[in-house]
Amino acid sequence: MVAYHYPPMRGSSGIQRTLKFSQYLPQHGWQPLVLSAHPRAYANSGDDQLAEIPPEAIVHRAFALDTSRHLSLRGRYLGWMALPDRWVSWCLGAIPAGLRLIRRHRPQVIWTTYPIASAKLIGLVLHRLTGLPWIADLRDPMTDVDYPSDPLTRRVYRWIEAQTVKHCTLAVCTTPGAIVTYTRRFPRIPASRFALIENGYDEENFANAAALLKPAVPLTGRPFTLVHSGVIYPSERDPIPLFEALAALQAAGTVTAARLRIVLRATAHDDYLAGLIAKYGIGEIVSLAPHVAYRDALAEMLNADGLLVLQATNCNHQIPAKLYEYLRARRPILALTDATGDTASALRQAGIDTIAPLDDKNGIQAGLLRFLQLAEAGQAPLASHEAIAANSRRARTAELARLLEQVTVTVPNALKGTSEAC
Structure with a gap:
C-alpha cells in the first residue's frame, strides 16, 4: 500500500x-x-x-x-x-x-x-x-x-x-x-x-469521540454554532461568496453574532482567510480555530449545532471525505455546493436538502436563512440511519x-x- x-x-x-x-x-x-x-x-x-x-x-x-x-x-x-x-x-x-x-x-x-x-x-x-x-x-x-x-x-x-x-x-x-x-x-x-x-466514516472513532461529548446547551440565549472542519482551498472551496453573503446579512441585521457563530477549524489557509474575514468585517461571526487531534475533531462535530460543507462547481465530480463523517454525526448540514454535483446528490440520497450554491451570494443568503430557521426550530433534515450504515x-x-x-x-x-x- x-x-x-x-x-x-x-x-x-x-x-x-x-x-x-x-x-x-x-x-x-x-x-x-x-x-x-x-x-x-x-x-x-x-x-x-x-x-x-x-x-x-x-x-x-x-x-x-x-x-x-x-x-x-x-x-x-x-x-x-x-x-x-x-x-x-x-x-x-x-x-x-x-x-x-x-x-x-x-x-x-x-x-x-x-x-x-x-x-x-x-x-x-x-x-x-x-x-x-x-x-x-x-x-x-x-x-x-x-x-x-x-x-x-x-x-x-x-x-x-x-x-x-x-x-x-x-x-x-x-x-x-x-x-x-x-x-x-x-x-x-x-x-x-x-x-x-x-x-x-469509522464507527470506532466516533464511539471514542462520544466520550468527549459535553452536555447539550439549549440555543436560548446563545448563538447557533456552525462548524466547518478541515481544509478550505481558495479555489475548490472558495469562501468569498459566503463572506459576502454574511456581510450583507449582518448589515441588514438579519444575521448577527448573537444569532450565528461560524467556526472554521484547521483550514490550512488561516492567513488568507483572516485577511478576508477582516476585509468583509465579519470577525464577530466567523472565527478561525487551530488543528486538533482527530478524536477531538469528531467530538466537535457531534457537539456542533450544525456542520458546513463548501464544495465548488469545479469539483462537481468529487465528494469531500469529511462529508461521510458529517452524515454520521447526525447534525444539521448546510451544504454550499452545486445542486447538480456529486456532493449534493450524496446529501439528497441521505435525505438532506439544505443546499445552496457556493458561488452565488444571493443564493447563499436565502439558503443560510432557510437553514437557520429549520435548525433553530429543530426541523432541519438529518441523515437517515440506512444511509449512515452504508458508509x-x-x-x-x-x-x-x-x-x-x-x-x-x-x-x-x-x-x-x-x-x-x-
Whole structure:
C-alpha cells in the first residue's frame, strides 16, 4: 500500500482512507504492507492515531523531503524540483524501498493512493518492474481543464494520469462522477477497469469521540454554532461568496453574532482567510480555530449545532471525505455546493436538502436563512440511519477486499507469496 497520507501525518481527512483499509483488511485475510513517507516530509504530525495502525501491518517510511521546506533558499526553489509535486523526492526513497519490500515479503498486489501524484509514479515503476497487479486508488480526477493551474504541472499530471489508467489493473474512484469523467477521457480503456469505493466514516472513532461529548446547551440565549472542519482551498472551496453573503446579512441585521457563530477549524489557509474575514468585517461571526487531534475533531462535530460543507462547481465530480463523517454525526448540514454535483446528490440520497450554491451570494443568503430557521426550530433534515450504515469504513474495506481477490485470480504462482499481502 503506497500512501503518503498515513500516521503520524495529521491535518488531512485523506489519512483515514488508507489507515482504515490497513486496519480492517486483516479481518478479510489480507496483511497490509504499507510504504509511506518519512515523517520529516509532513508539515503537521502527531501520535494521536499511531495506535490505530494494526499490529499485523508492516510499515516502512521511505526517504522523503518537502521541496518547499527542505530544498528552498529563502522560500524559493526551481520549479522542476516540485514536479509533479513537492514530495517528488519520495520517489527516490520509495522505489528502491518498495523493491526491497517486494523481494522480502512477496506481496500479491500493489495498491497506491492519490492525492500525491508521486505515489502514482512509485506504483507505476513498481508495477512495471515486478509485473504485480496494480490497483490505482485515484479517488478524484487528477486533472481538469484548468487544474493544476500551472500549464507545465498540468502536462506532467496528465502524463501520469494517462500512464496510470493505461497500465493499472484497476482504477478506483470515490464518486460515480469521477468514473464518468475517466471513461469519457479515456474511451479506449474498457469501462471494466474502473471501480467505485466511496469514502466513509469509522464507527470506532466516533464511539471514542462520544466520550468527549459535553452536555447539550439549549440555543436560548446563545448563538447557533456552525462548524466547518478541515481544509478550505481558495479555489475548490472558495469562501468569498459566503463572506459576502454574511456581510450583507449582518448589515441588514438579519444575521448577527448573537444569532450565528461560524467556526472554521484547521483550514490550512488561516492567513488568507483572516485577511478576508477582516476585509468583509465579519470577525464577530466567523472565527478561525487551530488543528486538533482527530478524536477531538469528531467530538466537535457531534457537539456542533450544525456542520458546513463548501464544495465548488469545479469539483462537481468529487465528494469531500469529511462529508461521510458529517452524515454520521447526525447534525444539521448546510451544504454550499452545486445542486447538480456529486456532493449534493450524496446529501439528497441521505435525505438532506439544505443546499445552496457556493458561488452565488444571493443564493447563499436565502439558503443560510432557510437553514437557520429549520435548525433553530429543530426541523432541519438529518441523515437517515440506512444511509449512515452504508458508509462505514468496514463496509468500504470489504469492497476493497473483493477487488483484491478479483485482481489476484489470474496472478501466476511465481508471484504469489506465502501470505496474502498488499
